[in-house]
Amino acid sequence: MARTSKQAPEEDFEEHILDTDVGDEMRSSFLEYAYSVIYSRALPDARDGLKPVQRRLLHTMDDMGLRSDRGHVKSARPVGEVMGRFHPHGDSAIYDALVRLVQPWSLRLPLANGHGNFGSQDDPPAAMRYTEIRMDAAAEAMTESINEDTVDFRPNYDGREMEPAVLPAALPNLLVNGASGIAVGMATNIAPHNLIEVVQALRHLIKHPKADLDDLMRFIPGPDLPTGGKIVGLEGVRDAYATGNGSFRMRASARIENVTPRKKGIVVTELPYNVGPEKVIEAIKKLVQAKKLQGISDLKNLTDRHKGLNLVIEIKNGFIPETILEQLYKSTPMETSFGINAVALVDGQPRTLGLKQMLEVYLEHRIDVVRRRTTFRRGKAADRLHLLEGMLLALLDIDEVIQLVRSSDNRGEAKERLMSVFDLSDPQATYILDLTLGRLTRYDRIEVEKEIEDLRRTIEQLDAILGDESLLRTVVGDELNEMAQTFGTPRRTVLLESSGQTATAASPLEVADDPCWVLLSATGLLARTSDDSPLGEVDRRVKHDTIVSVVRTTARGEVGVITASGIVRRISVLELPGLPPSAHSPNLQGGLPLSEVADLDSPALALMTFDETGPGIALGTRQGIVKRVKPDHLSRDQWELISLADGDAVVGATLLTTGDEQLAFVTSDAQLLYFSASLVRPQGRSGGGVAGIKLGAGQKVVSFGSVADVDDAYVVTVAGSSDALPGTQNGAVKVSPLSIYPAKGRATGGVRCQRLLKGEDGLLLAWVGDGTPMACATSGSAVDLPPVSDRRDGSGVPVAQPILAVAGPPAARLGATLAQDPDVGD
Template sequence: MSRTPELPADDQIAERIEDVDVASEMQGSFLEYAYSVIYSRALPDARDGLKPVQRRILFQMSEMGLRPDRGHVKSARVVGEVMGRLHPHGDAAIYDALVRMAQSFSLRVPFVDGHGNFGSLDDGPAAPRYTEARLAPPALAMVESLDEDVVDFVPNYDNSFMQPEVLPAAIPGLLVNGASGIAVGMATNMAPHNLNEVAAAAQHLIANPEATLDELMEFVPGPDFPSGGTIVGLGGIRDAYSTGRGSFKTRAKVSIEQLTARKSGLVVTELPYLVGPERVIEKIKDGVNAKKITGISDVTDLTDRKRGMRLVIGVKTGFNPQAVLEQLYRLTPLEDSFNINNVTLVEGQPQTLGLRELLQVYIGHRVSVVTRRSQFRLTKRRDRLHLVEGLLIAILDIDEVIQVIRTSDDTEQARTRLIDVFDLSTLQAEYILELRLRRLTKFSRIELETERDTLLAEIAELEELLASDLAIRTLVADELGDVAEKYGSPRRTLLTEAKQQPAGAKRRKQAPEDLEHADVPCRVFLGVTGRIARVDLPIREEGPTTITVPKRRSKHDAVRSALDTTSRTEIGAITSRGRLVRFSPLELPTPAANSVQLGAGVRVHDYLALPDRSERVLAVVPLTGDVPIALGTAQGVVKRVVPSAFPNKPDFEVIALKPGDELIAAAPAPDDAELVFVASDAQLLHFPASAVRPQGAAAGGMAGIKLGADARVVHFTALSADEVEQAVVATVAAGGETLMGTDPGSAKVSAFAEFPGKGRATGGVRAQRFLKGEGELSVAWVGPEPALAVGSDGSTRTLPEPGAKRDASGTPLEKVVGAIGRRVG
């Protein structure tokens, strides 16, 4: 029989009702919710660059032993462990964070090694029961030394487990991998960067705490996206590095290729950050259907694991591919915007930080980690030394120790008597009582004495380290360098200046074929440090075209090669491998109107996307004309080739090099020019260019200079008839027993007229007398006066005044000269 529960009296119910102001309750609840979202979910910590869920995933995977040298486990298991122990916000959020840390297109340095379908830019990942995961090698640098009291541990959500408040983070994860998140009333969007560049900037800031933003940007010129692409416009990057906020545009890497004999197309090999090929294809189809995009015949996605990204866009016959590309940049995600908003947690407070402040916070964290680690290790070694010293006492008087123990009634009495008789501590006495008989051999005593000596040396080293703030900061810098060397990779994203538009000009909805970029005269400059820039020249009806030289010369302004052309004309870059690579100067940065500052240029190796970092670009040359190009190799071979003999290929060999040989230089050389070789043994040879008949592109050249034993060519050039009289010879000799680039050596500058001409394939004449200790020429240059010498970083160096005798010795230099080139003027 059911019973109806007795209801409380009305006055009892009334006592449980409290009047609450709705506005106050909503305000308080909302603030608590906002606080939770900001600090526990959405914003990364500036020290390790991780959100709480990411930090907990890496820590738990480390606790589970999911190291790179062990097998993968199901992602569902990782998600379950993280959710059950540390993160009570649901499995979907945990798996999403795990997936992102495994995607190479999302993070510049992934921390999770995924096995299975972890998604793409257009598709989501498979369910966690189908995928497997383990820590990637870089993740070990994030969690190393956690057992050495390097960071504070805090309780989990129910106080049943402990978790790190922050990871040690030997990798500057916030700058390297970036971050994005939406909190309450604020959001963060940080771009990924190159690990090598960030580590170099941090090392520079450690060595120079007062370093300016401009100095740091010499190391970190801009973001480096996992997908590559091109950043157009550096002004927004500087704003972001200065204030924490800025925006810039990113472009896909697109090349114009001949798809068939009669059809050209656009081949996309890199897309803007987080833009997938399906999204691009969809926008192109929508534009074509709406008749906003013209000139497109078809779009084919040939992306696969072997070739990577490859999106082929066919261009209809009669349309200018370059104009079609500009149209696609405006109307599709082939050009996208990236807005930087560096909001991060610093000491528990959301702050917007620039590049310098982000590096300072990270360096401070690493200094704290290294200090606490060193103190922990010092304590451990002192404790161990204390026990080892007690064992040595016991072994030296082992018979008496045994007698004391045997005559004791119990363990407590034995411990007390050992302390009194041998003046031991409680820990030492306890350790001796637990000593095994096998440790009483003579060999064990030798081991203990060796261990004692090692511990004393390590303790002294740690005490010296902890006593010096400079030593700790130096160790932090060294560890950063080791991490960068181990996990760093070359830059993928190209940086270029934006095209200037007239003030107040509105962007046109339709792009006429040839009006986006006029085919204007320009001059392309290649610097000796590998930077390339373009200067647009005014169109003049009469008189020569001139350019303006900046009053204050910047870095990298020594010129290796220059070429007059037009912005839409293809030109060639000749490399040290004997190759010619076709390219267009259209996207080259233009430092300023009618002026030259190669420091604002782009690295030519990155611009041409050369696959091998050791391949150097030596000259820029025309692809048409009848003026031969002279080529000189390190083994003394010379060749002249006419541009009209070049095949119509994107890249090809211009000289057949012998094994072990490489190209040194290339320059225009008409018949009345003078070809000049300078060898490492200080021999200079010059002879008329007419002595070398032009050959085809496949030929291997002929003997140019006869080299001595172990000598090689260090400089080759072609002087025009107008340059011969005013040319100078600049040589720099280095020590024969010192590392190249460390000894400034000596230099001299002589008039080229002092060097008599010799026949081709002869040894030439001496160009510099070596001082004691000097073994060879490290740098040489022949060209019109004056010469401009630079260091390896592009900064200018001072050469002796011209006028030295042909075979005189050099004048000692104060700084190392890395290269010599022409001055612009």
């Protein structure tokens, strides 16, 4: 059997030979190495979502005072500090980790802010001596309260310093920024997610600990990648959320447009996660050179830091752009897969985690952090109160205190006499002896008494949190909501449940010009479905979307998209994916993102047709203007429907079917007004409209729509604080029948439709329309609305997550409206 020898010094050579079995030695050494790689290098902790090197970088920058409101320093400084104090590995590996914390295409929420060349999706960064770094505000949230005994510390590699075993992590970093790493015998790959959606799921789990996966996926329908793009097929996502293992396909976002007056082209604006434009360009060039891809005349990379990604692929005349785009998806990195393998450390052991498990581990950590922080702050407040109570005793009899101190031989004797005469503790007596003469004024005594009262209230509040588990969990939920309001951003990645073919590859002459419906969803998806689809029978409480507008046209016809800037943009119905007649779900999964059909300068509000025989379109603006205009069919791609004043914008647009509908305004101060459309005289496209509603000082219109039947119409209002970031505030929702409100004349003031409570200074959004209303969140998932209230001045009811849009049944009226303030966002 092969053996190795561990030798002693030469003089004792024969006496100290130790025979060791090679198999045992290899087994022991390999296990030690594997454990070191798994625990100390490659895998993130499920609590803060950070690998050791990332945690050490953030802790070191926090320790160095590299805050987001201070100047940048050379990147070599924190790298050197981390290498010398905590991370005994090469500086290149540490700098690579630091660079990743800066890159917005790598992390959904970057944790560091850099100056200089930190690379691109294709190019490496400059050396650390050329770049500068500091913490981002999100990193400060990760390290906040670390000095308040919120986490455990352990010795560093040489035992000379202490480092945190985990960060307090006010942000759910593991899900928000994801993770990737290769250890020994295992690997991890977790996709990034949207912070707002993750926080809403966490808050739901706080209130409903037994929530199942379907409940949580209402808030987190899928990953939200830093580079945007589309996720095609959600079956793998659900598998990953259930078991920790699954895969999904990522697809680039592209649209077909005229790149020259006579040529069409494919404009790529977003690529799959971890795919750079150079990879795509190289793959396309190889296919063209090998004659496996035909029809491409030129390829330009117009990407810059201001406009972002912009790849323009020019198509030769005679070739169908839709067919070439499908070939690009199949043969280039414009479509690739992402395999989720959610492995993270839990209690020091690698575990494969599903979505609920990751949320539960993080919640348990935050609850422990808040409990320890509360205990620490209570102890500090109690110590301070103890000192001030002693100080107040001295101030009440300051002459005797001064006499006692002056008559003492030394400081020690003075302290003992103070403790004996006034029944003080050692810290209280020491604090009194350290007082300066300036603290002996009457005004200072009043300040001490006020501080004592404040401290007692603070201690009472902290004791209440420590004594009530439900209150403790509420504090955790409120802090998470604050993080969402501070750092949350709208979703970037479009989720497509089916394959979502971009468009038919057939020629327009091969498609019958049959009647069809064109539908627009709240998350900006477009599709068409056959004329025999029973839109009125659709159950709108479906997964991942809500229809906000539907018009009837033909397969080879054209429709217009009305935007908040008062522009109508013409699009071809043939470019939209056709849903089969059996697919009656209005969630439009398989639909085409609006951004791929038209480049809009403002949010889309509604669809319109170009039927000039109807009563026209009604528009309502933020400044209370109403306008009726006849649809025109101009030869241009876009044109104005209304002349807007400075600072004004369209908040609602609706197709009129009879001209006798009721037009309704809702303002930010919860005033509702509706009147007959017959009171508004139609104008030409250049007209600026007429006064629709009288606004109070500083108020604006948040909703405009129309209803055909007042007795079957409803009003939905959402109240909240205007200081919160759009899409981060749940708000208080009220649903009421429109019939309880009286009709009034045009250009008058409205009647109150919701009573605002403390913390609510106005309406975030509103909707007035026919049929039972339904709401959806930014993620596209349905939001349950409260029961209908018959109180005109009643207050709202909190809902589970922020509402993006409200709409009625698709067939209630063809001109369904997205009744929302453009400031709130589409």
